[in-house]
Amino acid sequence: MGERSQSDTESLTGNDSSLKGSVDISVVIPVYNEVQILDELYARLSKVVAGLGKKCEILFIDDGSDDGSFERLKVLRAGDPSIRILRFTRNFGQQAAVLAGFRHCRGEIIVQLDSDLQNPPEEIPKLLNAMTDTIDLVVTIPRKRKDTWTRVAGSRLLQCIAQRMLGPSCKLNLSSFRALRPSVVDKIDQCKDKSQFMAVLMSWMGVPTAEVEVEHSAREKGVTKYGLSQLIRLTWDIVTGYSNFPLRLVTYMGLLGAGTGFGLMVFLIFQRVVRGILVDGMVLLSAAFAFLAGIQLLSMGLLGEYLGRVHLRVQDRPDYIVDKVIE
Numbered sequence: 001m002g003e004r005s006q007s008d009t010e011s012l013t014g015n016d017s018s019l020k021g022s023v024d025i026s027v028v029i030p031v032y033n034e035v036q037i038l039d040e041l042y043a044r045l046s047k048v049v050a051g052l053g054k055k056c057e058i059l060f061i062d063d064g065s066d067d068g069s070f071e072r073l074k075v076l077r078a079g080d081p082s083i084r085i086l087r088f089t090r091n092f093g094q095q096a097a098v099l100a101g102f103r104h105c106r107g108e109i110i111v112q113l114d115s116d117l118q119n120p121p122e123e124i125p126k127l128l129n130a131m132t133d134t135i136d137l138v139v140t141i142p143r144k145r146k147d148t149w150t151r152v153a154g155s156r157l158l159q160c161i162a163q164r165m166l167g168p169s170c171k172l173n174l175s176s177f178r179a180l181r182p183s184v185v186d187k188i189d190q191c192k193d194k195s196q197f198m199a200v201l202m203s204w205m206g207v208p209t210a211e212v213e214v215e216h217s218a219r220e221k222g223v224t225k226y227g228l229s230q231l232i233r234l235t236w237d238i239v240t241g242y243s244n245f246p247l248r249l250v251t252y253m254g255l256l257g258a259g260t261g262f263g264l265m266v267f268l269i270f271q272r273v274v275r276g277i278l279v280d281g282m283v284l285l286s287a288a289f290a291f292l293a294g295i296q297l298l299s300m301g302l303l304g305e306y307l308g309r310v311h312l313r314v315q316d317r318p319d320y321i322v323d324k325v326i327e
């Protein structure tokens with residue numbers, strides 16, 4: 001079993017591209033603190049993979065787990081040479097883990113699967129069947145989502161906002177269970193997208209896509225890594241990453257503020273000159289001032305968001321850093 005430190009041999013996130021296409025199917029699985037479920041996942045997945053009758057690899061990306069997941073994966077690897085493991089130096093997030101998996105895997109077809117068994121591995125053949133010659137991406141629609149209502153509501157809101165940002169020409173699918181060809185990964189890499197929400201990026205690219213309906217299971221062990229704050233962060237990331245709408249909103253608010261100020265001025269002059277009334281403007285002025293100051297602060301905040309994105313882009317740090325590769 002070869003365990004090596006990635007930074008000794010290759011660039012921080014790079015990969016040995018000479019082995020691309022050396023297996024038929026790669027199953028890419030991000031893992032973050034899922035030790036309780038890994039054995040069951042492997043038991044079910046290996047049965048499905050064996051039934052495919054193709055040359056397969058299972059690539060686990062350990063996204064900086066600290067619950068012993070990495071050690072468990074190494075034990076599984078010892079009994080099955082088709083398993084490969086990437087370990088990040090720390091937790092970089094699911095999207096980064098999936099991206100790393102896409103870059104490092106060697107299959108002609110890539111299947112992305114969550115490690116918590118919410119995406120049943122038994123549905124993989126359905127995805128592969130839908131991957132015809134003319135299709136590059138197969139996305140899934142859960143027949144009935146088995147998540148808590150708060151998680152489902154959060155996802156619906158995210159879906160609704162992101163779909164609005166992308167516009168009607170993109171059909172957004174946020175499921176994390178999909179199959180794709182390596183050509184799609186090449187396109188992802190060309191996007192150099194710092195927001196890199198894989199599902200949104202792939203929907204945005206509009207490659208030939210098929211949809212299949214799959215079962216969805218409740219998470220039986222461990223907890224979801226997406227609480228309210230993560231969902232809000234993700235939504236905001238998509239809003240600023242895929243549209244200029246917030247900036248346009250600022251323009252509209254500026255127009256509204258200026259219009260209100262102008263109207264108020266005309267009103268005050270009218271009162272003074274035509275009706276001879278001197279309005280006690282203090283209250284009115286305070287309100288107008290608060291309104292305009294609010295708009296200005298909001299505008300600065302939004303501009304800062306976009307500036308922050310440019311800042312990250314200029315720094316051009318990698319999305320993740322690989323600590324170890326086991327293969």
Ligand code: UDP
Binds near residue numbers: 030114151
């Ligand atoms: N995950 C990860 N890094 C993270 C958070 C999650 O690799 O920082 C993995 C996690 O182990 C699981 C998948 O991403 O395999 C989906 O996570 P989760 O089940 O918590 O999300 P949900 O099903 O609630 O969308």
Ligand code: MG
Binds near residue numbers: 116
């Ligand atoms: Mg889950």
